[in-house]
Amino acid sequence: MTSSNRSRIVLGPNQYGKAECRLVRIDRATDRHEITDLNVTTQLRGDFTACHTEGDNGHVVATDTQKNTVYAFARDGVGAPEAFLLRLARHFTTAHEWVTAADLAAEQYAWERIAVDGAGHDHAFRRTGRGTRTARVEHDGESTVVTAGLTDCTVLKSTGSEFHGFPRDRYTTLEDTTDRILATDLTATWRYAASAVERGLDYDATYAGVSDLLLATFAGRHSLALQQTIFEMGRAVLERYAEIDEISLSCPNKHHFLVDLEPFGLDNPGEIFFAADRPYGLIQATVLREEA
Numbered sequence: 001m002t003s004s005n006r007s008r009i010v011l012g013p014n015q016y017g018k019a020e021c022r023l024v025r026i027d028r029a030t031d032r033h034e035i036t037d038l039n040v041t042t043q044l045r046g047d048f049t050a051c052h053t054e055g056d057n058g059h060v061v062a063t064d065t066q067k068n069t070v071y072a073f074a075r076d077g078v079g080a081p082e083a084f085l086l087r088l089a090r091h092f093t094t095a096h097e098w099v100t101a102a103d104l105a106a107e108q109y110a111w112e113r114i115a116v117d118g119a120g121h122d123h124a125f126r127r128t129g130r131g132t133r134t135a136r137v138e139h140d141g142e143s144t145v146v147t148a149g150l151t152d153c154t155v156l157k158s159t160g161s162e163f164h165g166f167p168r169d170r171y172t173t174l175e176d177t178t179d180r181i182l183a184t185d186l187t188a189t190w191r192y193a194a195s196a197v198e199r200g201l202d203y204d205a206t207y208a209g210v211s212d213l214l215l216a217t218f219a220g221r222h223s224l225a226l227q228q229t230i231f232e233m234g235r236a237v238l239e240r241y242a243e244i245d246e247i248s249l250s251c252p253n254k255h256h257f258l259v260d261l262e263p264f265g266l267d268n269p270g271e272i273f274f275a276a277d278r279p280y281g282l283i284q285a286t287v288l289r290e291e292a
């Protein structure tokens, strides 16, 4: 008998729920409608062993029920995605005693009013290209971790970026540059201090402020490396927002290569680029307070 035949096989960590519940809520309290567009994923943890090992579904809150709960809760209003997920997390972990934790995530897609004759239309919208808002609530009955962020926010600066001073070996061909395009699809995720979550905070205002600050820092700070820009963005957020403990940034370096136009008898003073889509540098960092 091999040792693997002798050992008992047991169920390890598990979770389940409904992924990507697309939820659109129209607030029609007045003729000027408001739209909230979310993509919600639920994951529950707890005692689901009998289902896995025996097929006993007595504890299984069906993923269909989880989806329905998301839509039913939206009937009372959605508000900030963080607040919506907190309501749902408390529900799932109190409605069934064997559900011990909920890990809920949402993406929020932004819409803006279509301008007609200079004014925003009452009920016609277009998706904005300003990136997607994200939120996540992990709640286990005692502790609650709320993270927020944005993703797919495509930004570019056409100057104000250098990259040089890196080590050169026999495989190095990249030339030093003191003026290049810096472009990325920004993903940022920040974690709120537990005390701030307990007190309650204005998640919408903080999201707007943090995303503006990230972009202003990207735009305003001269860059010697994407790594430096990322750290500066994170530091700016932690310096301004005491209620945020930690921020992680993930940025593809979307390379723009100057095209050699000499074969065509043309110069190229930093005007014509090949925008490569892959491979790309992938630069990621977490910025946090030392005591955290």
Ligand SMILES: O=c1[nH]c(=O)c2[nH]c(=O)[nH]c2[nH]1
Pocket (backbone or CB within 6 Å): 163, 174, 224, 225, 226, 227, 253, 281
């Ligand atoms: O900002 C950059 N960081 C790097 O680590 C790197 N590596 C590279 O080839 N180009 C760049 N640019």
